[in-house]
Every structure is written in C-alpha cells, then in structure tokens.
Amino acid sequence: MKTFCAPRHLSLATLAASALLLSACTTTPPPPQKPWAECTPASQIDKPAVVRTYPHAKLDPQWYPEGAKFTVVYQFEVTPEGKMGRKNYKPADADPRIIAAIERSFTRWRFKPAISNGQPVTTCFEQPYELIFEDLSPKPAPQAPEKSS
Incomplete structure (x- = not known):
C-alpha cells in the first residue's frame, strides 16, 4: 500500500502564505493620501474647517426614469480664505449631468477655514x-x- 505525502515545497509555500495572511491582519493601513501637496495634515490642524452653507445639488428625476443608484466621491480643498479651491471626483466616467449639478451647488458653498498655529490654512476633504x-x-x-356568478 502506498501513502501520499505532499511535497516539501508545497508545505513550505502553504506555511509562508499563512504567515503572510496573519501578518496582514495585524498591520495598520497606511494613512489616506492627500490629493494635493498643499493640504495641511489633520494632525497639524487646531480647528478644522467648517462648512457654513452647503446648498444641495438639483438633480432631475427624469434623467433616469427607470431608476438608478450612483456614488460620486469628490475631493476638494478649502483655502485659507474659506473658499473652495481645487476639486476632482471619482469615478471619472460619472454622468456629466450629475457632475454639472454638483459643481453648480459647489459655487454656493461657504467655509470657515481650518486653523493651525493661529493661522488659517489650506485643508482637503472628501465628500461622497x-x-x-x-x-x-x-x-x-x-x-x-x-x-x-
């Protein structure tokens, strides 16, 4: 009667994969990257920026009469003057009508800028x-x- 043993290299590969999987569970994820270099890291901010006014985007329900669900994530900066600076969005192929409606609402957003060491600074946000x-x-x-009947 023959017995079957797994080859040694297969056992070592399984052990290495298990160790890698366990080590991935114990490490902390890297901090989120800033979209622009000028963004002050959250750890250096004494008072965060505050949105003073944020009108909602006006969307036409007739754009998708059969119904639909989308998520668009905007990244934007708030300048030391309390104005919206640069912005970008994901996914890049989002419906241009939706993007235009959101962009129109952004023109009316107002902020109290973030403060670091007593001075207003540029900060960045992500808004889904x-x-x-x-x-x-x-x-x-x-x-x-x-x-x-």
Whole structure:
C-alpha cells in the first residue's frame, strides 16, 4: 500500500502564505493620501474647517426614469480664505449631468477655514454623494377580483 505525502515545497509555500495572511491582519493601513501637496495634515490642524452653507445639488428625476443608484466621491480643498479651491471626483466616467449639478451647488458653498498655529490654512476633504433615482415607470393598476356568478 502506498501513502501520499505532499511535497516539501508545497508545505513550505502553504506555511509562508499563512504567515503572510496573519501578518496582514495585524498591520495598520497606511494613512489616506492627500490629493494635493498643499493640504495641511489633520494632525497639524487646531480647528478644522467648517462648512457654513452647503446648498444641495438639483438633480432631475427624469434623467433616469427607470431608476438608478450612483456614488460620486469628490475631493476638494478649502483655502485659507474659506473658499473652495481645487476639486476632482471619482469615478471619472460619472454622468456629466450629475457632475454639472454638483459643481453648480459647489459655487454656493461657504467655509470657515481650518486653523493651525493661529493661522488659517489650506485643508482637503472628501465628500461622497450617494444618488438614488426612484423608478418613475408607470405601475400597472391592481385589478379588482372577478365576481363569480
């Protein structure tokens, strides 16, 4: 009768993979990267920027009459003057109508700038937008039960 033993290199590979998996569970993830170099790290900010006004984007429900759900994430900076500076969004292929509506709302956002060492500084934020368009298609009317004679 023959017995089967796994080759030694296979056992070592399994052991190495297990160790790597366990070490990945115990490490801390790297801090999020700043979108622009001028952004002051959160650890150096005494008082964070505060949004004073933030009008909502006006979206037309007719854009997606069958319903849809999207998430667009904006990264933007707040200048020391309390104004919105540079911005970008993900995903890059988002519907241009949605992006235009969000961008229009951004023109009316106002901020109290972040403070570091008593001075206003440039800070950066990430703002997710979860957009849900309800299904507008007509629903069939419920039929009355038939009467039996």
